[in-house]
Amino acid sequence: MKVQASSYPARYWHKIGDGRLQCDLCPRDCKLHEGQRGACFVRMRQGEQMILTTYGRSSGFCIDPIEKKPLNNFYPGSSVFSFGTAGCNLACKFCQNWDISKSHDMDSLMDQASPETIAQAARENGCKSVAFTYNDPVIFAEYAMDTADACHALGLKTVAVTAGYIHEQPRREFFARIDAANVDLKAFTEDFYFKLTSAHLQPVLDTLRYLKHETNTWLELTTLLIPGRNDSDEELTAMCGWIKKELGADVPLHFSAFHPDYKMVDVPQTPVSTLVRARNIALQQGLHYVYTGNVHNIEGDTTFCPSCKAPLIVRDWYQINDYRLTATGHCPDCGSAVAGRFDATCGHFGRHRIPVMLG
Incomplete structure (x- = not known):
């Protein structure tokens, strides 16, 4: 039976004593009366059930270089079929994609496609993988998981670009279907998370530990x-030290440049020197793969051998200019x-970005 997108049953909720339905997807634990939506705006109470209002609906489809996600150590140079929906379960005042993630306009979701249609389109366009991105796929988990299953049936990989703000049970079911994840570690203080994202740091750290130690993702x-918000030497040193200790030296870290946007238009753009400084701190803390993003910096785009420091994958933005890895992924x-x-x-694939229309 075909279920209408506007009434697709959601998972991860239960009824509490006062009659409200509590969403159990993420640590926000939204408690809803009839007709109310959660903080993400896309999960809604309808009668005695929770529904996902964006199932089968997208803000658009595009073929990107995998390095744009960013993923530099996951099938370099390949293309990824990317899409998102609307809404978000964080409230970042600095959101760089706020027109999608903060959208409450369901009419903006013009493209409709089933999970099977997306997988087929990705394969027909020669993509290696499909990415759930642009807004956080946690909030459209049911749609993303069904699409991931359809992708795996056709031999495609799956990618999640996420803030990692998710409860334990859905986290296990969601990431069991994800081949690669880029997780936003937005800062390394609870004060930053609480004041600038309306969320908390610890659940994100829990997700990172889980991904590294309990999955193949x-x-x-x-x-x-x-x-001035999260770029001090002290905070960066503490963060990189935690990554080295808890996740290991081989987890790649991307430092990306902020540009004034959304509710933080009075904050200046991040200078290249800040990214270079952060990268140097991470390398000094023992991390092997540290990159810079949103700026032109070939050294910060390049993958170096962790042992002899030879440049192995030389990038200029998303273009790979030199690739020296052996067929088994070793330094020659x-x-x-x-x-x-x-x-x-x-x-x-290079630096192309190709919009795709479905439906």
Whole structure:
């Protein structure tokens, strides 16, 4: 039986003593009366059940380079079929994608596609993987999981770009279907998370530990550096030390440049020097793969051998200019293994971005 997108049954909720329905998807634990929506805006109480209002509906489809997610150690040079929906379960005042993530306009979701249609379109366009991105896939978990199943049936990989703000049970079911994740570690203080995202740091750290130690999901991290908010030497040193200790030196870390947007238009853009400084701190703390994003910095785009420091994947933005890994993912100079997921040869998709219409 075909279920209408506007009434697709959601998972992860229960009824509490006062008659409200509590959403158990993320740590917000939204408690809803009839007709109310959660903080994410897309999970809604309808009668005696919770529904996902964006199932089968997207803000758009696009073919991107995998490095744009960003994932630099996951099938470099390959193309990824990307899509998102609307809404978000965080309230970041600095959101760089607020027109989608903060949207309450369901009419903006013009493209409709079933999970099977998305998987088929990705394969027909020669993509290696499908990414749930643009807004956080946690809030459209049912749609993302069904799409991931359809992708795996066709031999495609799956990617989640997420803030990692999710409860334990849905986390297990969601990431069991995800081959690679880039998780936003937005800062390393509870004060930042509480004041600037209306969320908490600990659930994100729990997700990171879980992904690294209890799944086969390839993990990379991104931190958007905001001048004066999360870019001090002390905080960066503490964060990178935690990553090294709790996740290991081989988890890639991307430092990305902030630009004034949404509710923080009075904060200046992140200078390149801040990203370089952060990258140097991470390397000094023992991390092997540290990248810079949203700026032109070839050294910060390049993957180096963790042992002999030879440049192995030289990038200029999303274009790969030199690829020296062996077919087994090793350095040709010293033989050291490079952490990641690699094919025998590099992809050559380049820096293109190709919009796709479905439906």
